[in-house]
Amino acid sequence: MRFPKLPNLGLGDRIPSHQELERMEKEEAGDRPKWDNKTQYMLTCVGFCVGLGNVWRFPYLCQSHGGGAFMIPFLILLVLEGIPLLHLEFAIGQRLRSGSVGVWTAINPYLTGVGIASLLVSFLVGMYYNTIIAWVMWYFFNSFQNPLPWSQCPVNANLTDLVSECTRSSPVDYFWYRDTLNTSTSIGDSGGLQWWMVLCLLCAWLLLYVCCLRGIATTGKAVYVTSTLPYVVLTIFLIRGLTLKGSLDGIKFLFTPDLNELMNPSTWLDAGAQVFYSFSLAFGGLISFSSYNSVHNNCEQDAVIISIINGFTSVYSATVIYSIIGFRATERFDDCLEGNILALLNAFNLAEGSIKEGNYAESLQNLNGTFPETIQSLDLKTCDLQTFLSQGVEGTGLAFIVFTEAITKMPVSPLWSILFFIMLFCLGLSTMFGSIEGTVVPLQDLNIFPKRWPKEAITGIVCLVSFVIALIFAQSSGNYWLALFDSFAGSIPLLVIAFCEMIAVVYIYGIDRFNKDIEFMIGHKPNLFWQVTWRFVSPLIVLVIFVFYFVTKVSSNVTYIAWNPSSEDFPTLEVLEYPAWIYVIIFILAGVPSLVVPGTAIFKLIRRCCSNKNVYGAEVDTVSAKVQMFTTKMS
């Protein structure tokens, strides 16, 4: 029984046949770059997949969606959604030996839009992702001093007192919002470029350029460090963390299962979204990387191994992060309690040591019974360890506020700070390699630049243009712009692209042909699991996530949180609504890449109708050989 597929003429002429692939393999024909060895390929893919999200998004999701119970939806969706999609991208790249634009154009010229959408998303995401790396570098540069600049409030101008913005919030908050970002109070208030941020941004893009200069020839060497160093640092932090007081409380808090959360649909949605984004799917980078492999590389095994590594890294880094968070929460709790005890001792002139942690509650009750007004006037804070633990933040808040605070409380803080930010830097940089690959290779395939221009020049232009546009993020309002990009550029379009990818391979390329290809490449046909997931399960999951995301975003009032020292609830962040003109930007970020998919198809259709040329004119050209069969420049 042949699986239904849409009509697709001329496919055989656009793609290399199995015999040609064998021949190319033996002769090593063509000037396509190749991996030096399998390790480079695996490390590059692991580096691309394992990124900042594993460190600062997964732990938060885990903790907020029922701890250990979150593993269940996460692992289920990893198997049903992550692994099949990963295998699909690897296989199609290895088979058609091209980047994203090349692959989809080869499958059907009307699908070029999918490749272009991948290009746009890689470009937009790369821009803001590298800005985060610039922030990491800023913190890294500032870690080479003792005491760390975010450990204490600075003194104000006339040396009378500490800066009030700092005393009202905290030194780490102040350093992040004021010294680093110099953030304005709203997204509309741009506040000009911050020169130190521009320098860090320049450094980040130059560093990326030096690593991506020659494509995988240079990145292949860089990944030996950037993909392995994070694991070393995580292990060091784990060992250090476990020796600190309170770390086990943190780990227990993280993994304590609350099975009721499984009834909550948002748990499953967040798990699905996390698996999806964590695998860096639909960027085009993975397709590109696997196209440099030899034809008979076992892509099925690779997909499974990388998925397992990715899942394991998420859990491992969550453990490490929460051991340190547990330490911080315990320190905060101890400080809070000490502060209260001191206030009581001072107010009632009791001897030191008469109230300790053990008898605090009892003594407080006694005193409250006899002198309630005094107790009231003291304004004691409620110290609850659980509250401090669930101050689990995610994203930049976790890395630059919570974790940096924890580091200041550890002995030899500069060392831990340097290690931590090197780890974040490596995690981010290895993901950027995939982003750049997903931007540069499609540009080459689309022939935007003249063919004789070397790869160095094209990569340089991409880096330069990205740097110039990313200067938006170096303004005072840069943080808000980055949050905007993060919510819209990297979410909806990727889901659309992934869905189209699966439909394209299963229904337009033909799952039967795809199965035969895989049998040719790795020696056996993909088993029932792959068949079911590719045809029904994975597209359905992606569709469901997309619909929910879309509906939530469209129906809710789009707001953002801002740092405003003059707001009432300071230091709590203020919730503001976006101004009207932001919706144009949101449309550009989310709408344009998504609409490019049907848009390009319509554009090509119109062009074909207007010029009335036979699109499949390849039939005439293919009689003499050595032809345009390996390139996919049609119409």
Add this chain to the structure above:
Amino acid sequence: MVSKTLNAPNGYKVRISLKTALGEDAYEWNQSEMFFFQATMAFAMRRHFQMETYNVDNIILCVQTSRVSFWFVVTSPDNTTMLIPKADVEKAVRMSRHRINNAFLLSDRTLEFLGIYPTLAAPVNPDTPPWLIVFGVVIGAVCVGIIALLISSLLQKRRKEKGMTEDGQDEEDMQVKGVENGINLDGTYNRGFTDDDRFTKL
């Protein structure tokens, strides 16, 4: 037990936290220590006013609690009924704060004069912020790397171009010699049967 707010406009409340400062090595606060405090304060007054007439009796202590905290006022050496104004006492304390702290092995935080805030340490401002130095090192290394890679790419290309023009000639010579199946055939190779056009062009 609750300290009433004393109507002592010229007095200061002192609070001492021995256990916080010294932990296990904390000494016991007794009357001798109080005497020591009086002597230290007298010393501070002498130092500030540069009058050698201040004595232990001029420092009057009251409302001692087990916290340890107490109030003190300073009387003028000439007229014991007259109290030294608060501002002058503050100046004297500020001047000798460091000596007073050290006398008791305490710090600004553990020997508190309520109302006299410790002067904040002036921030140490290095000429170049340390982050700029690290930044300079990193960006210098990166620029050197970029230039090195670009130059090596250029050199590689030039070598390839040179190599290709030489290789081209070698290949032709090989064909003329007629190496077939690895056996060197003697005799001249008939170019007429060379397989240049494997595929007939239309």
